[in-house]
Amino acid sequence: MSVVSELRRTARSGPSRAPGRAPLRRGDGRAAAVFLAPWFAGLLLVTVGPMVASAYLSFTDYSLLSTPEWIGLDNFARMLEDTRLHNSLRVTFTYVLVGVPLQLVAALGLALLLDRGMRGLPFYRSVFYLPSLLGGSVAIAILWRQVFGVEGLVNAFLAFFNVPGRGWVSDPDTALWTLVLLHVWTFGAPMIIFLAGLRQIPTMYYEAASIDGAGRVRQFLHITLPLLTPIVFFNLVLQVIGAFQSFTQAFVVSGGTGGPADSTMFYTLYLYQRGFTAFDMGYASAMAWLLVLIVAALTAINFFASKFWVFYDD
Amino acid sequence: MTEVRVRTEPAPATPVPAGTLADRTRALAAEAPATHRRSPWPGRVRSVLKHAGLIALAVAMIYPLIWLLVSSIKPTEIIFRDLSLIPAQTDFTNYTEGWNALGRPFGHYLMNSAIIVLGSLVGNLLACSMAAYAFARLEFRGRKLWFAIMLMSIMLPIHVIIVPQYILFSQVGWINTFWPLIVPKLLATDAFFVFLMVQFFRGIPRELDEAARLDGCGHGRIYARIMMPLALPALATTAIFTFIWTWNDFFSQLIFLTKPDMHTAPVALRTFLDSTGQSSWGPMFAMSIVSIIPVFLAFLFGQKYLVKGIATTGIK
Numbered sequence: 001m002s003v004v005s006e007l008r009r010t011a012r013s014g015p016s017r018a019p020g021r022a023p024l025r026r027g028d029g030r031a032a033a034v035f036l037a038p039w040f041a042g043l044l045l046v047t048v049g050p051m052v053a054s055a056y057l058s059f060t061d062y063s064l065l066s067t068p069e070w071i072g073l074d075n076f077a078r079m080l081e082d083t084r085l086h087n088s089l090r091v092t093f094t095y096v097l098v099g100v101p102l103q104l105v106a107a108l109g110l111a112l113l114l115d116r117g118m119r120g121l122p123f124y125r126s127v128f129y130l131p132s133l134l135g136g137s138v139a140i141a142i143l144w145r146q147v148f149g150v151e152g153l154v155n156a157f158l159a160f161f162n163v164p165g166r167g168w169v170s171d172p173d174t175a176l177w178t179l180v181l182l183h184v185w186t187f188g189a190p191m192i193i194f195l196a197g198l199r200q201i202p203t204m205y206y207e208a209a210s211i212d213g214a215g216r217v218r219q220f221l222h223i224t225l226p227l228l229t230p231i232v233f234f235n236l237v238l239q240v241i242g243a244f245q246s247f248t249q250a251f252v253v254s255g256g257t258g259g260p261a262d263s264t265m266f267y268t269l270y271l272y273q274r275g276f277t278a279f280d281m282g283y284a285s286a287m288a289w290l291l292v293l294i295v296a297a298l299t300a301i302n303f304f305a306s307k308f309w310v311f312y313d314d
Numbered sequence: 315m316t317e318v319r320v321r322t323e324p325a326p327a328t329p330v331p332a333g334t335l336a337d338r339t340r341a342l343a344a345e346a347p348a349t350h351r352r353s354p355w356p357g358r359v360r361s362v363l364k365h366a367g368l369i370a371l372a373v374a375m376i377y378p379l380i381w382l383l384v385s386s387i388k389p390t391e392i393i394f395r396d397l398s399l400i401p402a403q404t405d406f407t408n409y410t411e412g413w414n415a416l417g418r419p420f421g422h423y424l425m426n427s428a429i430i431v432l433g434s435l436v437g438n439l440l441a442c443s444m445a446a447y448a449f450a451r452l453e454f455r456g457r458k459l460w461f462a463i464m465l466m467s468i469m470l471p472i473h474v475i476i477v478p479q480y481i482l483f484s485q486v487g488w489i490n491t492f493w494p495l496i497v498p499k500l501l502a503t504d505a506f507f508v509f510l511m512v513q514f515f516r517g518i519p520r521e522l523d524e525a526a527r528l529d530g531c532g533h534g535r536i537y538a539r540i541m542m543p544l545a546l547p548a549l550a551t552t553a554i555f556t557f558i559w560t561w562n563d564f565f566s567q568l569i570f571l572t573k574p575d576m577h578t579a580p581v582a583l584r585t586f587l588d589s590t591g592q593s594s595w596g597p598m599f600a601m602s603i604v605s606i607i608p609v610f611l612a613f614l615f616g617q618k619y620l621v622k623g624i625a626t627t628g629i630k
Contacts, residue, residue: 007462028453032457039445047470054475114368128375130613134379136564141377153381197626220367248564285477285478291473
């Protein structure tokens with residue numbers, strides 16, 4: 001059903017045509033050309049063309065004003081010494097490695113609490129889902145900036161209990177964690193996928209287990225969790241890819257700087273700064289390719305590791 | 315994945331007392347030693363406690379949103395001193411002040427956003443459904459390969475193409491126009507929706523279009539007269555997600571629209587923050603509310619499709 005499982009299937013079966021399939025219908029080829037024309041033009045002009053250009057630019061020095069100057073691997077060599085880039089990688093990995101698991105745990109926990117046929121289920125589902133629709137918006141980032149600001153809601157709340165507050169978004173020690181929290185807050189989307197997955201588990205498994213005297217914990221560990229691993233995997237892959245590319249929240253909360261002290265300098269934010277404020281287009285392209293490599297590697301690792309923990313019923 | 319599931323109840327081999335398997339299970343569980351009981355509390359109490367916990371959590375989750383809404387009608391000076399959700403003083407001047415705080419009335423930026431959303435809607439609905447029809451129903455050389463490429467393009471970070479796209483669009487003079495944000499949608503670059511519709515089209519019985527073909531319909535008519543009307547739920551899902559994503563999009567709008575005149579609602583909000591800083595939270599909150607109202611309405615009216623769409627494909 002999902003993109004991830006579809007990709008897995010395609011990867012397994014390979015792109016070649018299966019033998020023994022019905023012969024090509026006459027006329028289909030021409031119709032396909034017509035129906036696919038926009039998509040194909042988009043693939044060439046908006047995706048593949050720019051990818052090739054970006055690959056070329058990553059070996060050049062280009063400021064948009066002069067012609068690109070070929071400098072070989074210099075951009076990549078520069079990356080090795082660019083401490084701000086290293087820092088942005090550290091910040092981003094911290095965000096992904098902490099934020100994504102926490103978000104998925106919250107999503108799964110809530111999905112488990114929302115039983116099927118429960119009273120008020122549509123209400124809870126909506127309320128928990130809403131933040132994930134708004135979470136990436138500028139409006140919410142602005143709200144976050146205030147809530148965790150010196151005079152913000154959190155400090156006002158803490159003052160109520162006589163706990164001294166701090167400028168959460170202006171303190172390098174805490175700024176990133178406010179963004180992690182924002183990410184966790186948007187657990188609604190994976191929660192809905194978990195809910196759909198839980199619906200697929202036959203109730204008779206649980207009935208059989210309770211006859212055998214298994215308690216709730218054991219039912220969860222031996223039935224729910226194993227049968228849910230494909231869904232966990234699907235959410236994990238998607239969320240890692242998505243979180244690695246987060247931009248708006250960090251941009252708005254830090255006022256575009258990635259501060260304080262580069263503590264919220266997400267990788268994409270640094271890429272934006274190099275490319276679109278410093279017009280260092282060659283370097284930004286090289287950075288973009290590193291991003292592709294990292295996302296591809298993380299996805300590949302996820303797929304590889306999935307062999308050891310994802311359980312397929314089929 | 316449908317919400318309704320048929321309960322698969324195995325037929326008992328020997329006659330058993332009345333009641334479903336679940337009833338008997340419950341009866342057995344009641345007889346079982348205490349360690350095997352599901353919970354020491356009766357069901358009713360447990361259910362009440364659970365709802366209380368869920369409601370508390372739900373309130374905590376949307377507290378920031380409600381606070382944003384309430385703060386937008388409070389005078390700025392008391393926003394930070396007043397934690398309560400019922401404002402002692404209401405003041406709608408935040409809205410008039412915020413509306414006029416930037417170079418143009420905020421409605422101008424909302425209109426810019428609306429134009430981009432409308433263009434993207436038309437593009438995604440038309441171009442993605444066309445591509446999906448080809449992938450789902452037509453036999454052509456290399457179909458599986460192209461399909462795999464389409465799937466992989468879903469995962470491609472936009473950052474790898476944005477720099478050359480910027481260069482390309484600046485060379486054709488499209489920076490500070492809406493074209494860079496609309497034209498790609500007309501070319502079905504939101505492959506997620508192609509995938510979503512392929513999945514949906516596959517579920518439409520083939521007999522329908524086979525019959526139409528026997529009646530002499532070409533692919534154009536099968537697509538327009540049979541597939542599209544039947545695919546309304548998938549089209550609705552696409553429309554709602556396109557609306558919300560495009561409305562919320564910030565990265566590409568920030569890059570392609572640099573002239574204040576062309577700013578969209580999110581970009582304008584951001585400049586608002588930059589130009590006024592901490593001094594005018596009230597008007598800024600008011601415009602934040604204004605900017606998320608369309609998303610909220612899309613959510614409200616499209617809930618059914620949103621939940622279905624996200625459950626099957628994982629888009630958000």
